[in-house]
Amino acid sequence: MAEEQVIFKRPAALTEKYFHYCPGCTHGIAHRLIAEIVDEMGIQEKIVGVSPVGCSVLAYNYFDFDFQEAAHGRAPAVATGMRRTLPEDRYIFTYQGDGDLASIGMAEIVHAANRGEKITVVFINNAIYGMTGGQMAPTTLPGMRTTTSPYGRDTTLCGHPIRMCELLNTLVEPRFIARGSLSQAKHIIKAKKLLRQAFELQHEGFTFVELLSTCPTGWGLTPENSLLWLERNMMPFFPLQVFREPGTMPETAKKYAPDLKVKDDKKES
Amino acid sequence: MNRVVIDKDRCKACKLCINVCQRKLLELADELNAKGYHPIAIHAVEKCTACGLCAIMCPEASIEVFKEIKVKKTA
Amino acid sequence: MAQERLLMKGTEAIAEAAIRAGCNFFFGYPITPQNEIPEYMSRRMPQVGGLYLQAESEVSAINMLYGAGGSGVRVMTSSSSPGVALMSEGFSYIIGSELPVVVVNIMRGGPGLGDIAPSQGDYAQMTKGFGHGDKHAIVLAPSTVQEAVDMMALAFDLADEYRNPVVLIGDGLIGQMMEPVVFPATAPKQFDKSWAATGHKGKDRKIIHSLYLEPEELERHVLKLFRKFDAMEAKEQRHEMFMADDDPPIMICAYGTTARIAKTAMRELRKKGIKVGLFRPITAWPFPNVALEAIVDKTRSFLCIEMNMGQMIDDVRMVVRGRRPVSFYGRTGGVVPTVEEIVKKVIEHNATLGA
Structure with a gap:
């Protein structure tokens, strides 16, 4: 009898529940990658996730471990409350879309990153509000048509898309900031490595992985064409890159680090 | 022989696996699954190299891939 | 062991009482007039390992x-009116997800930016409008610093018992007042927290959430919450009757600082021979309607006194249901009614009652 090598098996950290996502939606890929990492690191009983508001609001149905569901944009604040109270060996991650994280939740994500909260943030960027029916997001590309930018995103009216990795990379505290893509197998393999790195570095500080994703329904494209559209349109605007790793820091952040403090505190002694 | 196990009822016929298969072994089946999609099916499985790309691409985690290991006799 | 008696500012006493009630976690944002609470917490928490x-x-x-709260610890915040308004959404989520937390609101004048002077302008916000959806939360309204201290342990216990947030409302006067206080010597009560999301899998998995997409499912959840709210209404109504043993024809209805001022006024009124009593809600929600109902027949007239334009008066009217006149005296905008004003108002009121 021939022996078999497992090339791919459905991860144990996923429940049996069927995903409710549209056909071809890359949320499922992102979920699976996280579950694979949880399996590989053996942390199923040491991890608590935070689900957002958006299509992945029900993410807690699909992961076989504890979850807290956050209000729209507030996942980093909820995760902060968890990080500061749960035992130190726990892993905590938020899973947030672009509307949730980069629009209504901008304050929470920036300040959680700035405090160096020891969490992993998985940021799903598909340049659109999927759940509410395809409205303009803070990451919608210039000229891109959505249900609330029917003539294409007009940058004179509503500015340019926000690049979250680049923005957070101006801060001193984050330990890991990277952008990957779920648009083809080689990028997915790389994305998993980024996620794994983030989870492994989590107990050292704030870690952030942006994943370029699709919304075939919101974009009005087939799943296959969505992947092509992502690569042709999103990637030039959102370059795939590791922005921050331990030991690296851009000049803008370095200027204020490390350990720059006031020379003496204000109290007369 | 390598094995590809497809959880047909999870499949939503997005076809991302079909495009990624180097050997073009995947296609939509004629039958319908419980959700009303034509799920993917593998033909000529003997040609499968168990590269696993279909499973990596699958947004439903509905494909499992197993590679046969030829056990070599050791002296 | 003799209990120590300390002279403390209201806000700091509230903070210390919370820590002694087993609260080791405080998250907050500065806003006047309650900044002494976060300031005290920022000093004290590191000393107690919090x-x-x-x-x-x-x-x-x-x-x-x-x-x-979802991780199962005792946790609190404090804020003031506009800041508390910003917390409404999260507060509703906390109720929906059945989490025990404590929120202190040291109320200030509104609407809008208003001012930073003492006010009771959030009575309606806290008892009726704090967050969206079908929900309630216990609202405690202390009128002295000692009562506020005693209520912190109670607030955490009630939050844990019902797995529902508890609010404590005060105003700038209670917050700034220095009074001698004695901290309760009892150790914090322990509660089952096996529902907390601390790391489980399989059938032990814990999900903290308030989303129920199926209408029937959400209805079941809300009905379950309302069984708790019904229990709170049945068991947690708290009030004080003051100078009410002789069935005075006039009953003042007041809570918090206003009740305290009213008590001083009542002593003067009694010296003038005017029989007046005080009904003081200690829980603003659940409103102590059973106790109020019991005195409606014995009372000729009710006078509500608040530091707002009349908010609790709606709750009083709902109990009295037109059987007796319910009138109102209040100052707003952060103006605190004086003893003299209340004495004058009651004398006028008494004159209208006739023989």
């Missing part, structure tokens, strides 16, 4: 409470 964390906004602070 955590003070300054949030980027009240919106974040309440959601940090959500995360911490």
Whole structure:
């Protein structure tokens, strides 16, 4: 009898529940990658996730471990409350879309990153509000048509898309900031490595992985064409890159680090 | 022989696996699954190299891939 | 062991009482007139092995409470009227997800930016409008610093018992007042926290959430919450009757600082021979309607006194249901009614009653 090598098996950290996502939606890929990492690191009983508001609001149905569901944009604040109270060996991650994280939740994500909260943030960027029916997001590309930018995103009216990795990379505290893509197998393999790195570095500080994703329904494209559209349109605007790793820091952040403090505190002694 | 196990009822016929298969072994089946999609099916499985790309691409985690290991006799 | 008697400012006494009630986590955002609470917490928490964390906004602070509450610890925040308004959304989520947290509101004048003077302008916000949806939360209204101290342990116990947030309302006067206080010597009560999301899998998995997409499912959830609210209404109504043993024809209805001023006024009124009593709700929600109902027949007239334009008066009217006149005296905008004003108002009121 021939022996078999497992090339791919459905991860144990996923429940049996069927995903409710549209056909071809890359949320499922992102979920699976996280579950694979949880399996590989053996942390199923040491991890608590935070689900957002958006299509992945029900993410807690699909992961076989504890979850807290956050209000729209507030996942980093909820995760902060968890990080500061749960035992130190726990892993905590938020899973947030672009509307949730980069629009209504901008304050929470920036300040959680700035405090160096020891969490992993998985940021799903598909340049659109999927759940509410395809409205303009803070990451919608210039000229891109959505249900609330029917003539294409007009940058004179509503500015340019926000690049979250680049923005957070101006801060001193984050330990890991990277952008990957779920648009083809080689990028997915790389994305998993980024996620794994983030989870492994989590107990050292704030870690952030942006994943370029699709919304075939919101974009009005087939799943296959969505992947092509992502690569042709999103990637030039959102370059795939590791922005921050331990030991690296851009000049803008370095200027204020490390350990720059006031020379003496204000109290007369 | 390598094995590809497809959880047909999870499949939503997005076809991302079909495009990624180097050997073009995947296609939509004629039958319908419980959700009303034509799920993917593998033909000529003997040609499968168990590269696993279909499973990596699958947004439903509905494909499992197993590679046969030829056990070599050791002296 | 003799209990120590300390002279403390209201806000700091509230903070210390919370720590002694087993609260080791505080998340907050500065706003006047309650800044002494976060300031005290930022000094004291590191000394007791706890955590003070300054949030980027009240919106974040309440959601940090959500995360911490869902992890099963005793946690609190404090704020003042506009800041508390920002917490409404998160507060509703906390109720929906059945998390025990404590929120202190040291009320200030409104609407809008208003002012930073003492006010009771949030009675309606806290008892009726704090967050969206079908929900309630216990609202405690202390009128002395000692009562506020005693109520902190009670607030955490009630929050844990019902797995529902508890609010404590005060005003700038209670917050700034220095009074001698004695801290309760009892150790914090322990509660089952096996529901907390601390790391489980399979059938032990814990999900903290308030989303129920199926209408029937959400209805079942809300009905379950209302069984708790019904129990609170049945068991947690608290009030004080003051100078009411002789069935005075006039009953003042007042809570918090206003009740305290009213008591001083009543002593003067009694010296003038005017029989007047006080009904003081200690829980603003559940409103102590059973106790109020019991005196409706014995009373000729009710006078509500508040530091607002009349908010609790609606609750009083709902109990009295037109059987007796219910009138109102209040100052707003942060103006505190004086003893003299209340004495004058009651004398006028008494004159209208006739023989």
